[in-house]
Amino acid sequence: MPRFTPKVVTANALIEGDVIYLAADDSWTRDLARAEVIEDEAIAQMRLLDAQRQAGQVVGAYLADVIPGARGPQPAHFREDFRRKGPSNYAHGKQEARKQEDTANV
Amino acid sequence: MYDYNEFDRAFLAERNAQFRAQVARRIDGSLTEDEFKPLRLMNGLYLQLHAYMLRVAIPYGTLNSAQMRQLALLAEKWDKGYGHFTTRQNIQYNWPKLSDVPDMLDALAEVGLHAIQTSGNTIRNVTADHFAGAAADELADPRPVAELIRQWSTDHPEFQFLPRKFKIAVTGSPNDRAVTRAHDIGLRMVERDGETGFEVIVGGGLGRTPMIGQVIRDFLPRADLLPYLEAIVSVYNLLGRRDNKYKARIKITVHENGIDTIRDLVEERFATLRTAFNGADQALLAQIEPQFAPPAFAARDTHPHDIAYQNDPVFRSWADTNLTAHRRADHAIVSISLKAHGATPGDATAGQMRLMADLAARYAYDELRISHEQNVILPHVARADLPALHAALKSAGLATANIGLISDIIACPGMDYCALATARSIPVAQEIATHFDALKLEHDIGPLKIKISGCINACGHHHVGHIGILGLDRAGVENYQITLGGDGTEDAVIGERAGPGFAAEDLLPAIERLIRTYLDLREGREETFLDAYRRLGLAPFKAALYPEARDRHAA
Numbered sequence: 001m002p003r004f005t006p007k008v009v010t011a012n013a014l015i016e017g018d019v020i021y022l023a024a025d026d027s028w029t030r031d032l033a034r035a036e037v038i039e040d041e042a043i044a045q046m047r048l049l050d051a052q053r054q055a056g057q058v059v060g061a062y063l064a065d066v067i068p069g070a071r072g073p074q075p076a077h078f079r080e081d082f083r084r085k086g087p088s089n090y091a092h093g094k095q096e097a098r099k100q101e102d103t104a105n106v
Numbered sequence: 107m108y109d110y111n112e113f114d115r116a117f118l119a120e121r122n123a124q125f126r127a128q129v130a131r132r133i134d135g136s137l138t139e140d141e142f143k144p145l146r147l148m149n150g151l152y153l154q155l156h157a158y159m160l161r162v163a164i165p166y167g168t169l170n171s172a173q174m175r176q177l178a179l180l181a182e183k184w185d186k187g188y189g190h191f192t193t194r195q196n197i198q199y200n201w202p203k204l205s206d207v208p209d210m211l212d213a214l215a216e217v218g219l220h221a222i223q224t225s226g227n228t229i230r231n232v233t234a235d236h237f238a239g240a241a242a243d244e245l246a247d248p249r250p251v252a253e254l255i256r257q258w259s260t261d262h263p264e265f266q267f268l269p270r271k272f273k274i275a276v277t278g279s280p281n282d283r284a285v286t287r288a289h290d291i292g293l294r295m296v297e298r299d300g301e302t303g304f305e306v307i308v309g310g311g312l313g314r315t316p317m318i319g320q321v322i323r324d325f326l327p328r329a330d331l332l333p334y335l336e337a338i339v340s341v342y343n344l345l346g347r348r349d350n351k352y353k354a355r356i357k358i359t360v361h362e363n364g365i366d367t368i369r370d371l372v373e374e375r376f377a378t379l380r381t382a383f384n385g386a387d388q389a390l391l392a393q394i395e396p397q398f399a400p401p402a403f404a405a406r407d408t409h410p411h412d413i414a415y416q417n418d419p420v421f422r423s424w425a426d427t428n429l430t431a432h433r434r435a436d437h438a439i440v441s442i443s444l445k446a447h448g449a450t451p452g453d454a455t456a457g458q459m460r461l462m463a464d465l466a467a468r469y470a471y472d473e474l475r476i477s478h479e480q481n482v483i484l485p486h487v488a489r490a491d492l493p494a495l496h497a498a499l500k501s502a503g504l505a506t507a508n509i510g511l512i513s514d515i516i517a518c519p520g521m522d523y524c525a526l527a528t529a530r531s532i533p534v535a536q537e538i539a540t541h542f543d544a545l546k547l548e549h550d551i552g553p554l555k556i557k558i559s560g561c562i563n564a565c566g567h568h569h570v571g572h573i574g575i576l577g578l579d580r581a582g583v584e585n586y587q588i589t590l591g592g593d594g595t596e597d598a599v600i601g602e603r604a605g606p607g608f609a610a611e612d613l614l615p616a617i618e619r620l621i622r623t624y625l626d627l628r629e630g631r632e633e634t635f636l637d638a639y640r641r642l643g644l645a646p647f648k649a650a651l652y653p654e655a656r657d658r659h660a661a
Contacts, residue, residue, distance in 0.1 A: 012153055012157075014132075014204065015133070016203050017157035017204065019155070055135070059153055060153065076582075079155075079521060082521055083155055087522035087523060089522055089536070092186055
């Protein structure tokens with residue numbers, strides 16, 4: 001039997017449209033590193049149902065493949081990598097927010 | 107310019123109020139996403155990769171300066187300071203918040219703009235030749251009938267749930283700049299025995315099954331236009347397939363049933379509709395027409411232009427590429443390039459939009475156009491004002507002299523924004539433009555249209571690019587297919603696929619090999635890339651793209 005590819009639950013935030021991930025404590029995070037990594041298919045389906053029930057907060061929840069790593073889960077596909085970072089032609093989206101955080105931390 | 111009357115204003119205010127209530131009900135949980143989605147799409151609101159996207163129609167590509175200023179305001183107040191002009195004469199905002207969209211729509215309504223039917227299975231924004239009303243080769247301005255079509259198709263009760271989206275383009279010139287043969291319906295104004303009418307083309311389209319439209323009527327009298335269009339769309343509405351999204355466009359209906367069967371069905375329906383229309387449409391057209399009267403052109407001495415042209419090489423280079431013959435010799439049509447080398451094709455900042463609005467008010471009788479090639483046009487500029495206009499454009503990074511050249515690339519948003527995309531388009535366009543600019547080859551290469559789509563849906567028109575690039579996902583890696591010899595003009599041709607795709611890092615060298623092969627093989631500067639391709643065929647270009655295959659054969 002093929003091994004189950006680890007997953008995260010991802011969606012877009014209802015108001016801003018931002019890419020968000022479901023965390024283990026049922027909150028939504030904008031940071032993939034803080035997402036809950038699900039290693040079991042039955043649990044993945046259940047977590048997806050949990051996410052879909054939160055229709056007042058999120059749009060279009062689905063399961064995305066990830067590769068677990070020391071710095072948290074990494075996207076398995078380039079589409080998810082763009083969703084995590086933002087567009088490549090401007091420093092907009094998440095990379096913009098990150099830049100502001102970095103500046104604030106200095 | 108068409109000015110909204112009381113009816114138009116009231117209709118739009120009512121529609122916007124409805125959508126405001128729908129958004130509120132989505133946010134308070136009364137509507138599910140499944141219930142809300144068709145409502146937001148009917149009002150041009152998509153959910154893309156990183157955010158919502160609002161697509162605003164620019165009917166037949168025409169704007170006045172007040173409208174352009176309002177587009178700038180939206181960019182600044184509710185987006186990230188820019189907007190993206192598209193291949194269907196729309197503008198897209200990439201970062202609106204759901205809760206702000208009702209305010210954005212109200213702001214658009216203040217200047218007679220809307221986002222209705224810029225999505226969904228409806229008749230979309232009607233597009234037109236971006237040189238309409240100005241071009242030297244034009245029979246008549248197509249915009250009055252385009253406005254008539256806009257009014258007829260907006261909220262048309264029979265056509266709100268078509269099998270699939272439906273796109274109409276219209277041109278008044280024999281030189282087709284509106285890609286009419288790649289639309290669900292293309293209308294080309296023609297003259298017969300002193301009477302103007304339309305050649306009606308049906309069943310064209312790009313996407314996963316590219317097809318060149320076929321002539322369903324070679325001459326349709328002007329007065330019969332709306333009943334005939336209604337006949338086509340109503341035949342399609344019943345006959346078009348609803349079982350398979352990929353076979354639902356009218357091109358498939360025409361292909362599966364044959365143009366003759368479709369023609370018979372349309373003529374039969376037309377016979378009924380023609381009497382039902384009873385002239386109300388013509389009365390409406392008569393009210394619309396005076397609003398598109400040409401401006402009161404001032405006769406001007408072209409001397410300042412002639413002096414600058416002789417003495418200023420930067421101005422001369424820009425004038426050679428970015429000007430088109432106006433129907434008056436003392437005026438010119440100016441194309442403002444939104445393709446500065448390395449910039450995102452079709453993007454304009456709020457500041458650039460405001461400057462273009464100011465320049466239109468000052469030098470162009472208050473008119474602007476958006477082209478399907480993602481540039482902005484000032485359709486009527488006195489030649490005497492061109493040096494001052496050029497200087498003003500230069501100050502805002504808007505004087506790139508590259509219209510029709512290798513860096514004047516059409517590119518869809520691709521996977522940088524679009525939820526449907528399978529690969530990125532924008533970085534490919536940026537790389538090609540900066541590379542050939544650095545090589546200083548652009549002007550030597552001459553007229554060349556590169557068009558890039560980030561998925562098979564072909565928003566970037568790659569099938570009709572002289573060089574078309576299609577971005578795909580091959581086993582989790584971006585991969586780019588090249589098509590050659592496409593043409594979107596009156597001689598429309600779907601490009602031929604050259605062979606296997608290229609990895610992102612191999613694409614630019616492949617394009618350069620193609621271009622160098624063309625430069626080697628052309629008979630002179632006057633033979634364009636497309637001409638050379640038509641003379642020589644695919645073989646030498648294929649050999650340039652895939653040298654390893656050639657070497658294998660030689661071994």
